[in-house]
Amino acid sequence: MAFSQSLHKSQIPINCHLCDIEKNIKWKCLECELLMCDNCKIKRHPRIKNSINHKVIDIKDIGLLSEELDFTNIKCRDHPGQTCCFFCKSCNSLVCPTCESKVHKKHDLIEIRDAYNIKKDKLKTGQRKIETNKDEVLTKKGHLEKLKNSEYAKYTRVMRNIKNQEESLKQAVEKHIEKIRNEVDQDRKTVMQSIDADLDTISRSMQQSDEKNTEIEDLINSTNSAKFFHEVGRIENSIDVPAPKTKSTYKSIPDFVPGEIYQSNVGVLQSKNSPLELSVSLNINKQYQTELSHVSDIIPCLYDKSIFMNSNLDAQLMRGNYVGNNLRISSLNIKVYGMALTDDNDILLATGKSRIQQLSTNTGKITDTVYDISPLISTTVHVTSNNKVIIGAVNSEVQYKVIVMNTKGEYETVYGHNHHNQPMFNYPQSITSTDNGNIHVVDYYPGSDRGRVTVLGQGGGIINTYTGHTEINKDIPFKPTRIVTTPRDNVIVADMDIHTLHILDNNGQLLTCYKTKEIGILCPFSLAFTQKGQLLIGCTRPKGSTTKEAKIYEVNISEC
Template structure:
C-alpha cells in the first residue's frame, strides 16, 4: 500500500502555468521558467514578454530541459547571511548552513544534495517514461482512428455488396415470377376461350334435349314427323369430344427449388489482414560500430542511453550514441544476463544465473538483490509491463535438453506475489520447452519465444490472458522451407504488432496481436546482416543490434542500426 500511495502522490498533473483550461503543454519560457499551452503563449505571454526565450518543448534537448545537478552550496542561508547552505532540513522544510545545524537543527532529518540529485534523476527517468507512455497513447489513438476509418470503409463496401447481391437475387426471383405469370396468363386465356365455346354448345344441346323430350311424348303425329326430320339435321354438329389433355392449352411449368446456401447468398469471411510490402517501410537513419561481438540483449533507457549485453563476452555496457559512434559510459564485466527490463526505480531489473532477480543501479553500476526470488526456478527471460507487473520465463535446475522439470511463464506483481502461471495447455501438454523471450500486447496476449532443442530451432507461442493458446507461429514457408525457424528476439510495437528477429535468415517476422503473419521483411534489402536483438527507442524508432559471423576475426565488431518505420 505504501508503494501505491507514493506513486499516487508522485502523479501530479503538470498543466499550463498561465491557465487552467487543461490544454496540451507545447512551449517553455526559459526566462520565466514557465510551461504553457499554445493559446497562452500567443494570447498572454508574448503580449507582455516579447523578448523572452520561448521554445517548443519538442525542440528542447536533454540538457536544456533538465539542468545540471543542483548544489545546495549555491544558495545562501536566509538566517546567516553570507554562509552557504549545505543541507536541507526535512523536519523544518528549508535549506540550512553549518551554523543552523549547530544552533537549531541538530537531530533533525537532514538531507544532502546528493540525495536530492538522486531523486531528481529518478524523476527525470520517470518523466521520460511518462513521455514515452504519452507518445504511445497518441500513437494508439491515431492507430485506433485509422483502424476505425479502414474498418468503416470495408463495412460500407461489404454492406453494399451484400445489398447489391440481394437485389440481383431478388431480380432473379422476380423474373421467375414474371415468367410463370405470363405462362399462366396464356394458358388461362386458351382455357377460357374453350369454356366460352363449350358453353354455347352446351346451351344449344340443352334446347335440343328439351325438344326431344316434347316430341317423344307428342300425340300429334303430323308435327312429330315434321320436327323429327329437322332435329336430325341439327344434332350432328353438336357432337363434342370432352377428352381434353393438359398440353392442349399449354402447361404450367414445375418450380424446382434451388438450395439456399452460401453458394447462392454468399457468406462473411474473416480473413487475416496481410500487409503489402510497399505499405510497410523500414529506413536506416544511423548505424554504429560497437566494441562487442554480438548484441544478444538490448534495452533503450528513458534518458536516451542504451544498455547492451554480449553473452559471448559476458559484458554489459551502457552507451551513449553520438553521431556514428557508441560512447561507453559504463561497463560491467563478468556478468551472465538472460533478460533485462526497466523499472520505475531508475534501475535495470535483470535475470541472471541465480533464482533471484537482480537490480542494477544505472548511475553507479552497483548490482543488488531484488525482492523477486523464484526459489526453486531460474529466470530465463523478463518483461516489465506498463502497470509494473513482471512476466518471467523460468526453468528448474538441470540441462535444458532433453526437456525435464518445469518450463513455465510466471506473472508476478510489483510486491512479488505470483498472479498467474502458464505451464500446461487444456490437454495437459507442456506449453514450452524453454521460454527464451517473452513480451505482451496491450490487450494482454503473451508472446513467448520457445526454444525447442539444442540447435536453437524454435517457435512463438501466443497465449490469451487465461492461458488459452490462440496461435503457434513456427516460421513461414518463404524463409523456413529449407532453413529451420530460429527466432532470436521479440518486441511489441506501440501499435500492438509483434516483431521477431531471425539472424540466420536476416528476416523480421511481423505478426499482429493474435499471432497472424503480417509481413516478412528481409533486412538485407537495407544493408543489415545478422540482426539479433531489437529495442524501441525513446524517439519512437527501432534499434537493431547485430551479431558477427562465427568465422569472422576477433577484430570484427557488431553493428547497431537505428531504423525509422512506417505501417506497423
C-alpha cells in the same frame, strides 16, 4: 517570404497601398499592414500618427519575421496598464510584474522569447506529426481501397464457386439418380425373369397334372375291361406327377432410402480476418560497431542518451553513451540472459539465478529484487506497461515456465502445462506483452531444428502459435531470437538465420515480413524501441565467424 512566393506563383501585380501607382513594392509596415514603395515609405508613411513607433521591414524578410517579433510591448490581460515581462511555465501564461508579485513568486518563470521558441518548436513538432499522420492515413487509405477491391474480387470469386458447386451438385445428383434408376430397372428385370421362370415351371407342371388326371378319369370311365387292364399298369407306374422345382427365395427389388444432405457435401463458408496489409519500410538512421560477438539484448535508457547492451557469449554487460555517431563504452563482466527496463529507468537482469537482479543506471550498482522464483532459475525477464514482471524460468527437471508477478514479487499467473498436462514451452528466450493483455513468448531451444512464438491469453492458456512464414521459412526453419512490441501494439520478431523481421499483430497473426538484408542489416538478433519511436537492432556474427564486431543499427520504421 511566404507572401513573396504566393505573389510570384500567382503573377498578380500589387500596387503600393499608399500611392496606388507604384508596383515595385519594397516595404511592409507590420502595424499598418501596408505594402509600400520606396517613395511612400520615406514621404507618406511618416505622416501617419505614431508611425515613428511602427516597425517597417523589407518584404524579403517577411519569412524571417518570427525571429524579430517584438516581445516588449505585450499588454497584460489582467492588468491593462502593465506590460508582460515573463512567461510562467507553471501556469502556462504570460505575466507582468504585478502578476509576478501577487501570484507567480515561486513559479518557474522564463523569458517570453524563450517561451515563444519552445511553443513554436512544439507546434512545429505537432505539424510534423500531423503531416506524418496524414501520410500514414493516406497510405492506410490506399491499403483499405486495395483491400476493398480485393474483397469485391473475392466476393465475385466466392459466388462463382458457389454457383459452380451448385451446378456440380446438380449434375452429380442427376447422374447418381440416373444410376440408381438404371439399377432398379435392372433389378426389376432380374427379379421378374426369376419369378416368370418358376411360374412357367409351375404352369407346365399343372398342365401335366391335368393331362394325367384326364387320362386316369378316362380309364376309370372306360367300359372296355380288356383295355382297362391293359392300360392300368402303365398308368399306375406314371401316376405320380413330380412337384415343380422352384426357388426357395427370390431376389427383391431394393428399397430406396433417401440419403442425408450434409454441409460438408454441399460446402461451408470459412470466415477469417483479413488483416490490413502493412507496407513497412526501414531506413538506417545511424549504425555503431561494438567489440562484442553479438548483441544479445539492447535497452535504450529513458532519461539520457545511453543504451545498455549485453552479450551472453562474451559474458559482458555494457553501457554505451552516444557521442556523435560513436558509442563510448563502459563494461561489466557478468553473464546476462535477459534484460528489462523499469519505469524508474533501472534495469532488471535475468542472470540464470533464482532471484532477478537490478542494475541502477545512476550508480551502476547491482542489487537483488523482490522477484524470487526459487527453486527455479531465470532465462529471461520482461516488464509490462502496467509494471508487472514476467519471467521465463526452468527447474531442475528441465521443465520451462513463464511466471507473471506483481510489484511485490507475488505470483499472479504461472504458465507451464496445457489442459492435457503437456509442456507449453521448449525454452522461453524472450518475452513481450501487448495492450490487449496477451503475452508473446519466443520459444526456441538453442540448437534445435525450429522455434515458435507462443501467444498466451489472460485465461492461462495458449491462444495462438506462430511457427514462421510458409514461403520464407520453407527451406530455412524459423529460429526466433528476440521479440519487441511496437508503438502500434504489434510485435516484431527477429529471425537471424534469414536476416528477416516477422511482424505480427497483438494476437500473433502474421501481418508481413521485412528482409533486413535488403538494407544491409545482417543477422538481426535483439530489438528495442527508443522513446522517439526508432527501432534499435542489435546483430550477431554470422555462423562460423569468430569476430567481435557485432553492429547496432538505429532505424526509422514506418507503418508498424
